[in-house]
Amino acid sequence: MTVETALDRYVHDPERVATVEKVHKMLDELGVTYLYFQVVSVTGRVVGKGVPAAHWRRVAMSGVQMVLGATANVAVSRTGRYLGYGPEASELIAIPDPETFVQLPWDGRAARVFCTLFTDRGDDQDPGAFLDTDCRGNLRHEQERFRAAHGLELRCGIEPEMMWLELDESGRPTGGATNPYCYHIEQFEQLRPVYMQVLDYCDAMGLDVIQGDHEDAPGQLELNVMFDDALRTADRLTTYRQICAQVAREHRLKACFMAKPFPGVSGSGWHHNVSLWAGGEDVTYQPRGGVKGSDDVYRYRVGGDNVFLQEPDSTGPGTVGMQCIAGAVAHLPALTAIAASTVNSYKRLWDTGFWAPIYADWGYQNRTCALRVPAPGRLEYRPADAMVNPYLMMSGLLRAFDDGIGRGLDPGEPEKRSVYSAIESGKVVERLPMNLGDALDALEADPVIRAALRGHLYDVYTDIKRDEWERFLATVTEWDVETYMDFVP
The missing domain is CATH 3.30.590.10 (Glutamine synthetase/guanido kinase, catalytic domain)
Structure with a gap:
């Protein structure tokens, strides 16, 4: 028997489905041909993917996939280790929130939506669950x-x-x-x-x-x-x-x-x-x-x-x-x-x-x-x-x-x-x-x-920030050179 997940309930919420249809109509009315599916990383950076407007209805229900490391800026530590999540980690599902849809005023062909994040549908431990490293989802919670x-x-x-x-x-x-x-x-x-x-x-x-x-x-x-x-x-x-x-x-x-x-x-x-x-x-x-x-x-x-x-x-x-x-x-x-x-x-x-x-x-x-x-x-x-x-x-x-x-x-x-x-x-x-x-x-x-x-939000956030602090401590700055270069102890 198939178990309904949090992702399923979120995607098929009747109010959300109705808003997806409203956005579909607005795409034609406004002349929007491309959408940014925006995700906010744990540091506040906007990351995401672009989707042609012709695929809005389908992708609004299926979402887009990205590596879990997207929530950690897909960055590596000073020792070369991927921060937050390794390359072996499964992917996340980013489901667009149609109530956040708005056309970009500097180029009307494009628009944006923010996304809510979920674990992958095929995740071994908790498929289709709210992703705990989604800082927007965390604030909503x-x-x-x-x-x-x-x-x-x-x-x-x-x-x-x-x-x-x-x-x-x-x-x-x-x-x-x-x-x-x-x-x-x-x-x-x-x-x-x-x-x-x-x-x-x-x-x-x-x-x-x-x-x-x-x-x-x-x-x-x-x-x-x-x-x-x-x-x-x-x-x-x-x-x-x-x-x-x-x-x-x-x-x-x-x-x-x-x-x-x-x-x-x-x-x-x-x-x-x-x-x-x-x-x-x-x-x-x-x-x-x-x-x-x-x-x-x-x-x-x-x-x-x-x-x-x-x-x-x-x-x-x-x-x-x-x-x-x-x-x-x-x-x-x-x-x-x-x-x-x-x-x-x-x-x-x-x-x-x-x-x-x-x-x-x-x-x-x-x-x-x-x-x-x-x-x-x-x-x-x-x-x-x-x-x-x-x-x-x-x-x-x-x-x-x-x-x-x-x-x-x-x-x-x-x-x-x-x-x-x-x-x-x-x-x-x-x-x-x-x-x-x-x-x-x-x-x-x-x-x-x-x-x-x-959940893992604390671990990912502090992993990034500890690495930032260590990078600073290991960096020789202009102040170091100016202060100590001419010293003879």
Whole structure:
């Protein structure tokens, strides 16, 4: 007797089948002839395959196959070993999520869909199961788990700082396209052709950009998108990176998401502004040029009860909000391994003169703390930078909040002083891990946050990141040469 698998149930869900048919009609209406089947790796990289639109119906039901190592960027370690999965591992099945279908505004012949990943149908151990190294699927699982436990959903808005760099004749970045003047309209105006193109593409692909500014590093912009359900926000920020990369190609610039490309000026943070809600409904965002994708691409979650809001007799967040803050404080060291995910990330944290969030404390409007309550009803998680995988980050925050609520934790009084001044006055505050190796050790020692990277996801993520750390330690840098070459001990 044939056993129905999770893959079978997912593919043949009646609502999904109906959406597949809607997309089929849109392909002809929009003139789309090619589709990217997109998969997000554990580091946040977009990988996948291309499929001619003529094969949409068939491939929407069968999916595409890729090596399991696609979730680990199909990369090898410094010793030549394949990271995450070896070449002998079976393949994954990527099933397109038709609700994420949208035409690419820079070439209407092409469109994209995100995919949910499954084990191979012929897998010996668990055929057709949800693949645990699918970071999108992992966030969906964590959302469902949290909703079942608390009746609440996470909504998130991310502040996506990044830099626009000029290129030399060989195509290598030379420096920022503008000067490092924060909020300076003249610098913002210099990048108007760039950000206007970004805004047009964002609008077409369902990103409702609500404000923007020039930040305080060379060529650094921040364009904020309306907050929403965690998974849709993560998909939109992944799309935002792709949009910026395309606009950079059109303007012969480099869209730089490196956390700290320049010393002596601010790095690029991706602060996560989070809140928990009960209830609410979806409303539709209407793009100026007309709908170019599935309905869900243009939907945002609004309304309901925000349980982060202060209670009538309190000046701070409500009880649940305070417990979530406490949970985040308790797990900040482990969360740092996800938030500051590269060797370079810690250059940003070491440059403390630029509001680097390096202390495990919280406060109102206090940018020296890792956690800040910037306005009623939300919490700003500050250590994340522009290289973060938002799917993993929000999965980790959900686990930290769950722990804070479950144990009824109390974060203590908010710090009103600069944390640096408070420490000078004798306050003992834990410092975040200050290099990738220490952060990975903190993650390994924290079973709560480890559980947010369920199954093999933790193993694959840390395999990649341990290798990155070891590569750095084994690399002779220009600093080494300049510092030690002329020494005679």
